[in-house]
Amino acid sequence: MIKLGVIILSGEADFQNLELSSTGEIEFLEINNNDFSIVQTIDGVIIVDEHQQSISKSCGLITQLRNHPKLLIWMYGKEISEVNRLIYLQLGVDGNITEKEKQELFLIVRNTVSRIKQNKKENKELHLFKLHKKNQSVLTAEGKEISLTNLEFKALNHLCQQPGQALSYSELSQGIWGENIEQYRPRLANVIFHIREKLEQEPYNFHVIKTVRSIGYMFVPPV
Known part of the structure; x- marks a missing residue:
């Protein structure tokens, strides 16, 4: 109308x-x-x-x-x-x-x-942030497709399901590995590091994953 x-x-x-x-x-x-x-x-x-x-x-x-x-x-x-x-x-x-x-x-x-x-x-x-589950990738604002590893996609997918909400290290560990594995925090930090490294090359996706001190990580949708 x-x-x-x-x-x-x-x-x-x-x-x-x-x-x-x-x-x-x-x-x-x-x-x-x-x-x-x-x-x-x-x-x-x-x-x-x-x-x-x-x-x-x-x-x-x-x-x-x-x-x-x-x-x-x-x-x-x-x-x-x-x-x-x-x-x-x-x-x-x-x-x-x-x-x-x-x-x-x-x-x-x-x-x-x-x-x-x-x-x-x-x-x-x-400008929407889109996950492509079949390809295990992210479609950026400019239409570029960024490939992720299996662990990276699981972590990002888990974060995207609750945008703007901090997820604990333990919750993310469960979402990625299905259990609280030993030394999950440094392994989780490594996964997040590689996701950021790939995504933050794109201007609209800059800082989509925010570190929440003493808690874990949070997905902030790009605008």
């Missing part, structure tokens, strides 16, 4: 009857032009000056809304002169919409917002 705020300065704009609105692809929310608290929760804003009678107010609003760099902004009027179009674009709107272009340009709005959302999703997924 794409959420677009609507600020009406003059006239009225019935966007609810648009095909995209009726199919549930776009939701229109009317915004008080003195209250921008909602802009953090929406994808874009349409400033409606249907008869182009409030140009100075429109310019002021555009300038204010540009303080939210991630917000998309469109200007709507029944007709918009070439001069006004250029002014709005110079101030930072993403497009001008007129009555005869309404349906076509809302498809452009839909496509623009959808593409941005997809890019955000892909970027977010890009």
